[in-house]
């Protein structure tokens with residue numbers, strides 16, 4: 001009994017349903033699109049639910065490593081069975097406390113964004129009497145893709161500006177406790193098409209090889225980032241990347257001819273592609289009203305449940321599926337229960353005729369769901385999250401925040 005609507009009847013709404021079979025399929029699909037030698041980091045940011053993280057770590061075939069960016073994500077990765085040494089720790093604001101904890105837990109690979117960041121990593125490593133590997137995240141001056149969430153090319157808290165690396169390197173080499181192992185690129189997220197994605201990877205690989213030569217910095221590890229896409233809160237399929245594997249092999253053979261024997265080891269990263277398709281958000285309709293001729297469908301899942309990132313200026317493409325089949329649609333706004341006019345999941349979108357007590361399903365909500373939402377805003381409980389494998393319910397849980405004295 002794992003039908004979304006039946007699960008909602010049993011566990012209440014708002015409800016996220018995650019299907020582990022889909023996570024396994026996405027993992028296989030992405031690994032199949034990458035050369036055999038390429039490693040893949042799962043960015044826990046997309047969804048740190050331990051059951052999903054575990055599904056990316058274990059099972060048949062090639063499995064993921066973990067890309068983490070906080071003590072909380074480290075804990076989620078460890079809970080899911082990753083070891084510290086499986087993790088890449090990233091982020092522009094790593095604190096001493098976080099670094100101490102990560103190193104104590106066995107993390108030995110860090111992406112770094114500035115000279116001071118590398119020094120902080122070095123201090124924490126020396127305090128534990130270990131040496132750790134640092135990747136230099138590169139903010140390249142030029143980038144190739146045009147459509148997507150751009151992450152580089154402009155002033156940024158992320159990465160070393162590529163043009164200052166030559167001056168920075170002598171300072172980095174002096175830092176004890178760290179070895180500069182290579183580069184980390186994450187130039188884009190959510191690339192619109194495969195050619196775009198390939199163009200960006202080719203650019204990245206060429207640049208990495210050129211920087212390595214220019215700086216006389218042999219690469220042991222090269223993380224070329226990601227950009228793999230999946231529909232978000234709207235129907236649609238995970239894209240396939242039929243050309244990617246050959247294109248990556250060609251670019252790597254050309255620019256880094258010893259990559260197949262691990263010089264350097266090459267990695268990619270993905271969050272949304274691996275988990276986005278696994279999730280469905282089931283929301284309950286609490287009320288329907290008409291205001292000045294426009295219809296508002298009020299649900300129990302607002303931006304505290306899904307797409308709180310929309311509060312950061314991104315418009316959600318939310319589309320809803322009726323509980324059953326295809327029927328007539330009408331224009332209405334899908335809004336949440338919060339006391340802010342910003343609590344809109346979709347403005348004047350196509351909705352089936354709905355009334356109080358109905359449920360709606362928002363597909364492809366496995367990534368950037370609860371933890372990317374304004375969970376605490378207006379004091380409503382977090383949505384329940386049900387994890388399903390085949391026809392079995394694996395777990396039912398809910399994130400809880402409490403005020404604690406300290």
Ligand SMILES: *Cc1c(COP(=O)(O)O)cnc(C)c1O
Pocket residue numbers: 043045046067090186189190226227228269270271272273367
């Ligand atoms: C956010 C992020 C990811 C994951 O991005 P997706 O678009 O979800 O694949 C991967 N790597 C880094 C460094 C990130 O910041």
